[in-house]
Amino acid sequence: MKKYISILVLAVFLTSCGAPAVNTPTEPAKIPFTIKTQNFDAFPSEYTVQKTGRLVGSSSISMTAQGVGRVNAVLVKEGAKVKKGQILVQLKDTTANYDLRLSQASNGLSSNINSAESTRVSLDKSVSDAKIAVERAELDYATTVSTTQNNLDKAIRDAGKSNLDQTTSDANVTLKQLEASLDKAKLDYQNLIVANQQTLLNYNTSFQNSVSDLKKFYAKIVFEGDRLYGITPKYQFENNDIRPYIGGGRTSYFSTLEFAYFDLARANQQLETRVDTPVTESNLILQLDELAQNYKTAKAYLDVTGKYLQDSTVSTSFPQSKIDALIATNNGYKSELSGIETAWVAFRNGASTFLANYKNNESSAESGLVVQQKNIEVQKRQLSTNQFDSANSLEKIKTSGAQTVANAKLSLETAKLNYDNAVKNRTLTLEKLRISQKDASLNVSQAEREYEKLVIRAPIDGSITRVTTSVGTDVSPGTPLIELANQNPEILFDVEASIAKLLKVGGEQIIQYQGKSYTGTVVGLSSVATDNLLYSARIKVAQPITQLGQVATIDLQIPSQYHVIPTDLIKVLSEKRGELVTVKDGQLINMEVELGKIIGSSVEILTDVPLDTVVSLNNTSNFDSKKAFIQIEN
Numbered sequence: 001m002k003k004y005i006s007i008l009v010l011a012v013f014l015t016s017c018g019a020p021a022v023n024t025p026t027e028p029a030k031i032p033f034t035i036k037t038q039n040f041d042a043f044p045s046e047y048t049v050q051k052t053g054r055l056v057g058s059s060s061i062s063m064t065a066q067g068v069g070r071v072n073a074v075l076v077k078e079g080a081k082v083k084k085g086q087i088l089v090q091l092k093d094t095t096a097n098y099d100l101r102l103s104q105a106s107n108g109l110s111s112n113i114n115s116a117e118s119t120r121v122s123l124d125k126s127v128s129d130a131k132i133a134v135e136r137a138e139l140d141y142a143t144t145v146s147t148t149q150n151n152l153d154k155a156i157r158d159a160g161k162s163n164l165d166q167t168t169s170d171a172n173v174t175l176k177q178l179e180a181s182l183d184k185a186k187l188d189y190q191n192l193i194v195a196n197q198q199t200l201l202n203y204n205t206s207f208q209n210s211v212s213d214l215k216k217f218y219a220k221i222v223f224e225g226d227r228l229y230g231i232t233p234k235y236q237f238e239n240n241d242i243r244p245y246i247g248g249g250r251t252s253y254f255s256t257l258e259f260a261y262f263d264l265a266r267a268n269q270q271l272e273t274r275v276d277t278p279v280t281e282s283n284l285i286l287q288l289d290e291l292a293q294n295y296k297t298a299k300a301y302l303d304v305t306g307k308y309l310q311d312s313t314v315s316t317s318f319p320q321s322k323i324d325a326l327i328a329t330n331n332g333y334k335s336e337l338s339g340i341e342t343a344w345v346a347f348r349n350g351a352s353t354f355l356a357n358y359k360n361n362e363s364s365a366e367s368g369l370v371v372q373q374k375n376i377e378v379q380k381r382q383l384s385t386n387q388f389d390s391a392n393s394l395e396k397i398k399t400s401g402a403q404t405v406a407n408a409k410l411s412l413e414t415a416k417l418n419y420d421n422a423v424k425n426r427t428l429t430l431e432k433l434r435i436s437q438k439d440a441s442l443n444v445s446q447a448e449r450e451y452e453k454l455v456i457r458a459p460i461d462g463s464i465t466r467v468t469t470s471v472g473t474d475v476s477p478g479t480p481l482i483e484l485a486n487q488n489p490e491i492l493f494d495v496e497a498s499i500a501k502l503l504k505v506g507g508e509q510i511i512q513y514q515g516k517s518y519t520g521t522v523v524g525l526s527s528v529a530t531d532n533l534l535y536s537a538r539i540k541v542a543q544p545i546t547q548l549g550q551v552a553t554i555d556l557q558i559p560s561q562y563h564v565i566p567t568d569l570i571k572v573l574s575e576k577r578g579e580l581v582t583v584k585d586g587q588l589i590n591m592e593v594e595l596g597k598i599i600g601s602s603v604e605i606l607t608d609v610p611l612d613t614v615v616s617l618n619n620t621s622n623f624d625s626k627k628a629f630i631q632i633e634n
Helices: 003-014 098-146 148-161 170-229 254-274 284-290 292-310 320-399 401-454 497-502
Strands: 029-033 037-039 045-058 060-064 067-072 089-095 453-457 462-467 480-485 489-495 508-513 515-526 534-543 549-561 563-566 571-574 575-584 587-599 604-606 614-616 630-633
Touching: 003 534, 045 604, 089 401, 089 480, 098 148, 098 401, 148 320, 148 401, 170 284, 170 292, 170 320, 284 320, 292 320, 320 401, 401 604, 489 549, 489 587, 497 534, 497 549, 497 587, 508 534, 571 587
Parallel strands: 029 630
Antiparallel strands: 037 614, 045 489, 045 549, 060 480, 067 089, 089 453, 462 480, 489 534, 508 515, 508 549, 515 534, 563 604, 571 575, 575 587, 575 614, 587 604
């Protein structure tokens, strides 16, 4: 202030003395140029690169259908946690008749148990009867010894048993049993004829069902194909936003697609107008063969559409995910057609086998009936011979009391042998019944295991990472339904080659997921690059995470033996040289340094820069020392 006053007094003095005024130029005041700085030793000796990856389990299981059926219920959603044994998907039996087989096996077991009990009662009675026969023979023998007359009476009774003219005799009863057996054989033969006719009727129903299934499938893919590709005028203006990219645009291969589609449409029209002809043994195989071309036409169309979709072009309105979805749908149609065709082939093979053998079976049964008739005639003659022999025996007993006693003793021994045989027969028969019941139980267990194919359960505790089916979907063995991951979380992510060389297996990294930080360890790094020249890496997460399948952020900390600074602080002079702006005594000084590896937005400084060097963190290209002075922000 005093300086300014002195100048003013001097100017007044010179003016009063008549001296001329002097114009002295003054420099404008400089303005501050504020920058932020950081000592060189504060820069880290590591790169920090941020990547994103998908959170998955360390291992996963693909749950597939074990049988043929239709999805009746999907009880879980993607991301859900499940327990071992928990039901994930329920199927409805549509083809294999697992429920019918289980019912038949259960009924068979019940029938077997009831039959075994009835047989056991009958065997017990046989043993009891044989034992009573032994006691009766012992009594007869004692009586024979006591009196010859009683022996003679017994002989007369024995002769009566062989008398075919007596309705209550053993011989007469045997004869009636033989005749009843013949009547039963005749009835069985008639039942066989009726059963074969019923089988032909059932084939008619099965055939019509096969035609109906094929019609439904054709109608679906004809409609979906026209709606997606716009082959006919009906749907030519739909899906116009993606059609230029399907198949890579309407290339020359589109004509192949049109040709396959019109073949399919013609086959569909033939199916729709097909006249339903009742199935007979003479035309069943012929009608089945007529359908073979329909399966070939559908297969050819789906193969063409699959190749066409594979050639699709990715765009913003037609991303890869949508292409994959269309390809998956086309593959689903292929699987569905394969299932229908498999059932059709099985039906045709079964029908061929039946038609080839059922007449022979009827002829064989008829021949057996004739043989049985002849056997009965032989046994009738044998009964007549027995009657004659019994009469002769009676005459012998009349002439010899001793012979009668011997016969009585023989009867006693025979009764004992019959008793022993009855006991053995009971033991053997009961063992056979036990084995038969065990087999029936095994059939039930097998049917229960087959029926369990309709239920998909979680084999482990884990999380659902993918649901690839929906209610109403027809599936066959091997069809993917659910993907289940275990509860050991890992993150999959890709890195460039420069990062892959520095990333170490076993190193710890920081993961950001749903607003929380987790510690992870690198457990895997591929040695082969993908088509995008990236390398896949896996990080195992130490802490439990509630939901898999989501995206997580990894802050990769990659160590370096040099200090690493942001690339925007360097002015590049050549491939390996650059300038670093430093501050000393209020002046900006450009320091030339040697550059190392550049990773992400950071670069290594190979030059041995003093650790106390102050580095500018701001862009100073517009700094003018004549107009401004350096001011460091605290």
